Amino acid sequence: MILVTGATGNVGSELVRQLHVDGHGTGVRALTRDAARARAAVPDGVEVTEGDLGRPESLKSALGGVRSLFLISGAGDDAAVLDAARDAGVEHVVLVSSITVMTHPHLGPARANLAVERRLAESGMEWTVLRPTQFASNTFWWAQSVRDESVVRVPYADVGLPTVHPADIASVARAALTGPGHRGRTYPLTGPELISPRRQADELGRVLGREVACVGITRDEAYAPMAAMMGAEVADSVLDLMGGDVNDALLAVRDTVARVTGSPARSYSRWAEENADAFR
Ligand SMILES: NC(=O)c1ccc[n+]([C@@H]2O[C@H](COP(=O)([O-])OP(=O)(O)OC[C@H]3O[C@@H](n4cnc5c(N)ncnc54)[C@H](OP(=O)(O)O)[C@@H]3O)[C@@H](O)[C@H]2O)c1
Structure with a gap:
């Protein structure tokens, strides 16, 4: 049995779908805090279970019989x-951490992710760590103004x-959860090219069939609502990562998705096409 946390989110919902389509011979269980709401995001035939990652004692039945755990950090x-996973007999954890552990280890959110990675490494369970960069789905933040x-x-x-497509993070997770050779590995994950917000706005305009203007604002203007x-602290860190303090490691385009999955990393244009309805 594989337990997928964040199963209604950008990465987890796609991972559940991929594992379900695969029919890889073991069951898939989707964790959510609200099973009724989650049913719409999860394919028929996938078991949905309620639990709260903030209350590990609520995870007892969700973890029953689970050998592999897909865990999003920070929820x-x-x-x-x-600890609860280890006590329940989980053998392998695929953890979604963040590339900032490598690129901006001084920032608070990166330190928190590094602490979770270390805890996992010392847990006695086998592990695979995914370190994605900023998600294409972060541009859902623009949906209302678009x-x-x-x-x-x-x-x-x-x-x-x-920017990385969440489905590629899911594809790497699926490979790690179902295939050999990924245990004890750490995978930094990026998309296939550098793309600026201005070009992302252009891509949204292209798929919507109308112009989408990109208006630059200052860091101070962006800060208050964030x-x-x-x-x-998180707002300051995110603004650094959006452009206030980028470095070569954050700007590097990496080939991990292609190496692990055998398919090239998906583009932002593809994400925009797949998610155009949210901006209409
Ligand atoms: N966005 C980025 O640029 C970025 C970059 C690097 C790493 N990450 C990490 O990537 C991970 C996945 O992101 P995502 O975009 O796929 O997530 P998302 O779409 O924001 O969805 C959040 C998910 O977390 C679940 N969740 C939240 N609090 C929970 C709790 N207390 N107990 C149980 N489930 C809880 C929600 O489930 P329910 O609401 O159904 O309970 C939902 O499925 C996150 O850990 C994030 O920190 C993100």
């Missing part, structure tokens, strides 16, 4: 979740980053 009490005004307002509008949503 709850990661250390306690790893729908209402055909505008994207963003700082660092011309800084290109190697800090209100995610807290001051």
Whole structure:
């Protein structure tokens, strides 16, 4: 049995779909805090189970019979979740960490991810660590202003980053969960090219069939709403990663997706085509 956390999210929902389509010979269980809501995001035939990563004692039945765990970091009490998984007999954990562990180890969110990676390495369970860069799905943040005004307002509008398609993170996770040769490996994951917010806005305009304007704003203008949503420290870190403090390691386009999955990494254009409805 494979337990997928974050199963209603960008990566987890795609992983559940891929594992289900694969029919790889072991069951798939999707974890959510709200089973009724999750049913719409999970294919028929996949078991949905309720549990809260912030309350590891609520995971007992979800972890029953599980040999492999796909774990997104930062949604709850990661250390306690790893302890619960080990106690339940889980053999292998595929962890979604972050590329910032390598590129910006001084930032708070990166330190937190590194602590979870270390906890996993010392847990006695086998592990595979995925370190993705910024997701293409972060541009869902623009959905309302694109729908209402055909505008994207963003700082660092011309800084290109190697944005990764969540489905590629899922594909790498599927390979690690179901195939040999991935245990004890750490995979930095990026998309196939550097793409700036301005070019992403152009791509959205192309798939929508109308112009989407990209309006540059200052870091200070971007900061207040972000800090209100995610807290001051995380907002500052995200702004550094969007362009305030990028470095060569963050800008590197890596071939890990292609090497692990055998298929080239998906482009932002493809993500925009697949998700155009959210911007209409
Ligand atoms: N966005 C980026 O650029 C980026 C970069 C590097 C790493 N990451 C990491 O990637 C991971 C996955 O991101 P995503 O975009 O796929 O996620 P997402 O779409 O934001 O979805 C969040 C998921 O987490 C689940 N969740 C949240 N709190 C939970 C809790 N207390 N207990 C159980 N489940 C909980 C939600 O499930 P329910 O609501 O159904 O309970 C949902 O499925 C995250 O850990 C994130 O930190 C993101």
